[in-house]
Amino acid sequence: MHDCEEFRERITGQIIDREDLTEHLDVQRELLICRNCADFYAESREMIEAISSVDFALPEGEWSAMTHRLRLRILSSRQEQHISHQRVYRSFRVHLPMAAGLAALMVLTVALYRLVAPLSQQPETGSSSSLYLYVDRALPLDPVTVDFLEESELLLRNVMKLAPKDTEDLVDAKKIALGQLVGIEQRKDAAADVLPVLNVMETYETILRDLRNLDEQAPAEDISGIQNRIKKNALIANMKALQPNLSLVSFGR
Incomplete structure (x- = not known):
């Protein structure tokens, strides 16, 4: 049972x-x-x-x-x-x-x-035996960039479901990828001070370019190659983790 x-x-x-x-x-x-x-x-x-x-x-x-x-x-x-x-x-x-x-x-x-x-933990020094390095986890992202991350996560999830015969879905994915390529440079500039977001966007941009260049009758290995790179780089999980709904918040004391 x-x-x-x-x-x-x-x-x-x-x-x-x-x-x-x-x-x-x-x-x-x-x-x-x-x-x-x-x-x-x-x-x-x-x-x-x-x-x-x-x-x-x-x-x-x-x-x-x-x-x-x-x-x-x-x-x-x-x-x-x-x-x-x-x-x-x-x-x-x-x-x-x-x-x-x-x-x-x-x-x-x-x-x-x-x-x-x-x-x-930081190495101990003569003046203190318990020094810690704290990193601010508040991600200063504007609403447009947050929306971009959400749309990116959705596109990646749809791409992972693509099969070689899903011609219409591939066409839709290519259109969305093209639209995101147009705006990704602005989003990278907006997140220039947030290195984790910038790094994820750099990797995501290569996926977008490969999607844009896919032929609508692309062989199965081309689609699976993109899907494997998405999985290998944990892009979906990273996109989700960088969105505000998973960021840390302070409730005060």
């Missing part, structure tokens, strides 16, 4: 270690049984990939704010998914979102600590 809480606890360490679970038949069977656990696994993997590709250090005071923000987002998501079952399994409905939220929160918090903690 499938147990959501037990299953998520069991795969937590593997997700944090970025282990490929596609060959684990027992895990894949559980993911097929439970849609909620499948969503939990996919979202957690995507978040871990995004975070692991960025070097940054977090002040101790920001951990509680981030934890609170993640808890609200996860619990809200789980409640929306189960709203159609309000009249069935009443007590079960109350506890499952909480368990899912805590499990996801544990995965992300532990992974963040593993990735960030080594970067936050």
Whole structure:
């Protein structure tokens, strides 16, 4: 019998270690049984990939704010998914979102600590034995650039779904890519002081150029080549991670 809480606890360490679970038949069977656990696994993997590709250090005071923000987002998501079952399994409905939220929160918090903690410590000096380097994580992005990142993420997701016979979808993707190429230089200028955003846009621009140059009857290997580069560079996860809905906020003290 499938147990959501037990299953998520069991795969937590593997997700944090970025282990490929596609060959684990027992895990894949559980993911097929439970849609909620499948969503939990996919979202957690995507978040871990995004975070692991960025070097940054977090002040101790920001951990509680981030934890609170993640808890609200996860619990809200789980409640929306189960709203159609309000009249069935009443007590079960109350506890499952909480368990899912805590499990996801544990995965992300532990992974963040593993990735960030080594970067936050500076060598000891004679005047102090506990110096830390803190990096400001507030991304000063204008609304137009934020919209650009959201549109870019959507385009990348659509490209990843392309098949060689999807001629109309490829034409639409090429049109969007052409439009984004026209405006990407302005967005790069606007984000010139935000190096993570600038680096992602530089890589994304090469994808846009390749999309623009694709023939509408492009062979399968051309499309799969672009898809592999998107996946290799974790572009979708990076686009999502750089948007404000995933940035850290301060709630004050």
